[in-house]
Amino acid sequence: MPTHLDTLTPKQLGFKFPAEWHPHRATWLTFPHNEASWQGDKLARMRPQYLAFIKEISRGEKVGIVAHNQQLKAQIEEWLDETGVDLNQIEFVIKPTNDAWCRDHGPAFLINPDTRQRLVLDWGHNAWGGKYPPYDDDNRTPIAIAEHLQLLTIQPGIIMEGGSVEFNGQGTVLTSRSCLLNPNRNPHLNQAQLEEYLANYYGIEQVLWVEDGIVGDDTDGHIDDTTRFVKEDTVVACVESDPNDANHAVLQTNLDLLKKMRLPNQKQLNVIELPMPKAVMIDDFRTPGSYANFLICNAGVIVPVFNNPNDQLAIDILENVFADKKVIPLPATEIIWGQGSFHCLSQQEPSV
Known part of the structure; x- marks a missing residue:
């Protein structure tokens, strides 16, 4: 059983949250089964894209899957076998789940580079400000995975979502005011207090703030839809070239802020602009389609694409950015209906 440490942060x-490009032992997913996120036939329609995502991750690392029950586990194994996934690359935790967004309700894995130890942060989860109850089963996911891995856990005692924070692995975290300072998360904490939590529990030195997120994002502006670290001193930042588009002004504000930012060594942040897809509409709903919602894993960089005019432009930019990694475009045209994509669905477990 994990040990809960309540005195030292x-x-x-000596622990820190590593950059996503740090080698992984595994990537964790919570397998979708709840039609509240993908109504009607949409759950079945998104499943082949989700299984293709698992297949690509599994080429380079284990895939941990949290399955709602034994019946679903058996069905998942059948689907994965039909998809051509090596089941030796899959490990399961069986526990009740509410939703699929493991980035936000899953464990945050920290490493100690000196002692080669790992631990799990078990932040509180309230389904993005109480928007989608019930969420109590998902809130118990970090503990279940920590028990499976026999890792220590620390419970900071506040609400935090993995999609709201972006790390360079060298002491800097990026986040957005619209989400982290939203009173529906931690109304008892001001900005300075939140920064103290980020520093003490993620093991970072500096918090950099952008303003807001994109249209269709029901998380109040998660950073992983707009701005991502790709190197210690480099980010890709989403931009919208159409001045009449609802995303244009907010992304321009964020871009202006990013260009003024400095790292702790006073080096200017290197900002590479990444286009937004043309509006990704499903049933008259504008989804939060974004090429920034990629997952960096051992096998490469898995990028959501949307059968969109800007797909290839985004792929070309990311192939140049990740010159030493394989860029793997995968369709997310059905997944995005759930208002998230590959990064939102996953949480990496670093190796040590």
């Missing part, structure tokens, strides 16, 4: 213990 991870930073004091």
Whole structure:
């Protein structure tokens, strides 16, 4: 059973949240089964894209799957076998689940580079400000995975979502005011207090703030839809070239802020512009389609594409950015109906 440490913070213990490009032992997913996120036939329609995502991750690392029950586990194994996934690359945790967004309700894995230890942060989860109850089963996911892996856990005691924070692995975290300072998360905390939590529990030195997120994003502006670290000193930042588009002004504001930012060594942040897809509409609903919602894994960089005029332009930019990695475009045209994509669905477990 994990040990709960209540006196020392991870930073004091020498732990930190590594950059996503740090080698992974596994990537964790919570398998979707709840039609509240993909109504009617949409759950069945998104499943082949989800299984293709698992297949690509599994080429380079284990895939941990949280399955709602044994019956679903058996069905998942059948689907994965039909998809051509090596089942030796899959490990399961069986526990009740509410939703699929493991980035936000799953464990945050920290490493200690000196002692080669790992631990799990078990933040609180309230389904993006209480928007989608019930969420109590998902809130128990970090503990279940920590028990499976026999890892220590620390519970900071506040609400935090993995999609709201972006790390360079060298002491800097990016986040957005619209989400992290939203009163529906931690109304008892001001900006300085939140920054203290980020520093003490993620083991970082500096918090950089953008303003807001994109249309269709029901998380109040998660950073992983707009701005992502691709190197210690480099980010890709989403931009919308059409001045009449609802995303244009907010992304321009974020871009202006990013260009003024400095790292702790006073080096200017290197900002590479990444286009937004033309509006990704499904049933008259504008989804939060974004090429920034990619997952960096051992096998490469899995990028959502939307059968969109800007797909190839985004792929070309990311292939140039990730010159030493394989860029793997995968269709997310059905997944995006759930208002998230590959990064939102996954949480990496670093190796040590």
